[in-house]
Amino acid sequence: MHVHLRMDWFNVFLKVWILLAIIIFPVQLFITAPYGRHFNTKWGIGMPNQWGWVLMESVSILMMFGFFLFSIKEKSTVAWFLFILWIAHYFHRSFIYPFRTHTRLKKIPISIVGSAIFFNIINAGTNGFYLGYLENYDENWFFDFRFVFGLLLFMIGTYINITSDNYLIGLRKKNEDTYSVPSGGLFNYISCPNHFGEMLEWIGYAFMCWNLPALGFCVWTMANLIPRAKSHHLWYKKFFVDYPINRKAVIPFIF
Numbered sequence: 001m002h003v004h005l006r007m008d009w010f011n012v013f014l015k016v017w018i019l020l021a022i023i024i025f026p027v028q029l030f031i032t033a034p035y036g037r038h039f040n041t042k043w044g045i046g047m048p049n050q051w052g053w054v055l056m057e058s059v060s061i062l063m064m065f066g067f068f069l070f071s072i073k074e075k076s077t078v079a080w081f082l083f084i085l086w087i088a089h090y091f092h093r094s095f096i097y098p099f100r101t102h103t104r105l106k107k108i109p110i111s112i113v114g115s116a117i118f119f120n121i122i123n124a125g126t127n128g129f130y131l132g133y134l135e136n137y138d139e140n141w142f143f144d145f146r147f148v149f150g151l152l153l154f155m156i157g158t159y160i161n162i163t164s165d166n167y168l169i170g171l172r173k174k175n176e177d178t179y180s181v182p183s184g185g186l187f188n189y190i191s192c193p194n195h196f197g198e199m200l201e202w203i204g205y206a207f208m209c210w211n212l213p214a215l216g217f218c219v220w221t222m223a224n225l226i227p228r229a230k231s232h233h234l235w236y237k238k239f240f241v242d243y244p245i246n247r248k249a250v251i252p253f254i255f
């Protein structure tokens, strides 16, 4: 009875959360989030970029850890597997990625860090709550088509995301304000393969979990990254007159 009641409220909350992402998406397409190359002080004062990333992304680890490890429910092997994938992604994103970027002297608006913290509290919180308290995967789920397909997408997405971020980080040879036109591989088709890879990862994760919290995170990731890639794409076209005209923003041949 209690579990059912909890599930009902949880599902209503998630449906509203997903609807919000869908409603906000067209608006976000016309807003440029002011961090990285688009940094400005219109959204308030900034803090050191690398520490901003540590702060906003490590919240995802804390929320997932908190809900998953403090729940006394006995977890399935599948839940442990999904938990480890989440922690591995966010360990890299919080503690390795920021210190590999050449952005030591750059700033990120505190308002961006604050909104990312809010976003991560809800998304990692709902995913952690599901895996810690509600899941009941059985071992056969490892062999279900949705799990296998999702894992494949997740691995391909991770590979594309990390190799593209590495390439972009390596493009900056001089000072922190220099940018060059990326090329080669997926960069010949889209301006932002790193964002494309990240989207594939969370689409894959949503298949593997086959639950509302993972779907919610996947939808929100797309609602954030498609507009960000669009802003990057327009920025490249504005600052590089010879920017390849056939290149799309983030989805090869489409957008």
Ligand SMILES: NC(=O)c1ccc[n+]([C@@H]2O[C@H](COP(=O)([O-])OP(=O)(O)OC[C@H]3O[C@@H](n4cnc5c(N)ncnc54)[C@H](OP(=O)(O)O)[C@@H]3O)[C@@H](O)[C@H]2O)c1
Residues within 6 Å of the ligand: 035, 036, 037, 101, 102, 103, 106, 161, 165, 168, 169, 171, 172, 176, 178, 179, 180, 181, 182, 194, 195, 198, 220, 221, 222, 224, 225, 228
């Ligand atoms: N799940 C989500 O909702 C979500 C949201 C946001 C980001 N992310 C992930 O976080 C990572 C970073 O995102 P981002 O939007 O900040 O990526 P980004 O703008 O593409 O930047 C990635 C790094 O490469 C540098 N860089 C990019 N293009 C460059 C160029 N043409 N020349 C020289 N240097 C270049 C950037 O420097 P500058 O910073 O100085 O521009 C930054 O250090 C990505 O993997 C993304 O998928 C996920």
